[in-house]
Amino acid sequence: MQSFQGKTAVLTGAGSGFGLACAHRAAALGMNLVLIDVQADALSAAAAALSPTGVAVMTAVTDVADAAAMDRLADDVMARFGAPHLVFNNAGVGTSGLLWEATTAEWDWVMGVNVWGVIHGVRVFTPRMLEAAKGDPTYQGHIVNTASMAGLLTPPNMGVYNVSKHAVVALTESLYQDLCLVTDQVSASVLCPYFVPTGISQSGRNEPKAVADTELTASKKIGQAMLDKAVQSGKVSAQTVAELVFDAVRDNQFYIYSHPQALSAVETRLKAIVNQTQPPDPFAERPQIGENLKQALRGG
Numbered sequence: 001m002q003s004f005q006g007k008t009a010v011l012t013g014a015g016s017g018f019g020l021a022c023a024h025r026a027a028a029l030g031m032n033l034v035l036i037d038v039q040a041d042a043l044s045a046a047a048a049a050l051s052p053t054g055v056a057v058m059t060a061v062t063d064v065a066d067a068a069a070m071d072r073l074a075d076d077v078m079a080r081f082g083a084p085h086l087v088f089n090n091a092g093v094g095t096s097g098l099l100w101e102a103t104t105a106e107w108d109w110v111m112g113v114n115v116w117g118v119i120h121g122v123r124v125f126t127p128r129m130l131e132a133a134k135g136d137p138t139y140q141g142h143i144v145n146t147a148s149m150a151g152l153l154t155p156p157n158m159g160v161y162n163v164s165k166h167a168v169v170a171l172t173e174s175l176y177q178d179l180c181l182v183t184d185q186v187s188a189s190v191l192c193p194y195f196v197p198t199g200i201s202q203s204g205r206n207e208p209k210a211v212a213d214t215e216l217t218a219s220k221k222i223g224q225a226m227l228d229k230a231v232q233s234g235k236v237s238a239q240t241v242a243e244l245v246f247d248a249v250r251d252n253q254f255y256i257y258s259h260p261q262a263l264s265a266v267e268t269r270l271k272a273i274v275n276q277t278q279p280p281d282p283f284a285e286r287p288q289i290g291e292n293l294k295q296a297l298r299g300g
Contacts, residue, residue, distance in 0.1 A: 096223025
């Protein structure tokens with residue numbers, strides 16, 4: 001997609017983090033905006049911050065895990081702007097803790113937002129984008145799904161999150177292959193950020209009651225503390241990631257990384273898969289962190 005001016009971007013999780021940063025980048029490029037978030041106050045603040053740019057802004061307080069709500073959203077977008085040109089399925093939540101300690105409520109919440117939210121975004125907008133492409137040979141569309149480096153690695157004590165983000169990577173790779181079969185006008189990319197200062201470590205603010213009422217285990221407390229520290233110490237900003245996203249859309253680049261240096265760990269993992277060895281030590285380069293985590297979880 002070489003030109004963004006006057007086109008429409010749909011962004012979930014637009015109230016903060018990557019969604020908000022990408023909304024600002026889209027506005028700077030002259031795009032109409034559809035801002036989606038489950039938090040009404042954050043969404044209102046985002047719309048107020050973007051209104052001075054002069055672009056058209058539509059907001060929708062929507063739970064991306066709700067199929068019917070996403071169906072209505074797609075209809076509303078079509079009525080207002082027609083088929084979008086960029087869909088950024090970005091809404092996500094984070095969690096931590098030992099895998100077997102996760103409750104079914106926690107699994108439902110994380111998979112609902114992180115996986116079903118992306119599924120619904122793909123399900124409701126892709127057919128409309130393809131229909132627009134059939135009717136206009138100049139139409140260009142692109143779908144960007146936010147996964148994580150946790151979709152390419154398996155860091156310990158955050159298994160539920162890992163599972164959800166691996167699903168997004170597989171979903172987006174499959175989407176890309178399927179689109180290549182039917183069109184040259186619509187494509188897809190997957191965003192795999194590492195630790196970037198966003199609101200992901202504070203996902204608890206949007207937890208459903210069934211999750212919020214669950215007693216925190218030691219592993220969850222330890223994982224939350226480690227996640228807070230890692231996220232807030234990140235040196236790459238959400239604004240930088242937004243620039244990477246739009247560069248990728250312009251260049252039809254599939255994999256988008258905020259920290260390419262982390263790919264060495266991905267390479268090590270893939271070698272273990274091919275060579276049928278045990279999964280590699282995730283703390284090989286930082287053994288003391290791994291030892292401290294092990295001792296804390298074992299009560300040492």
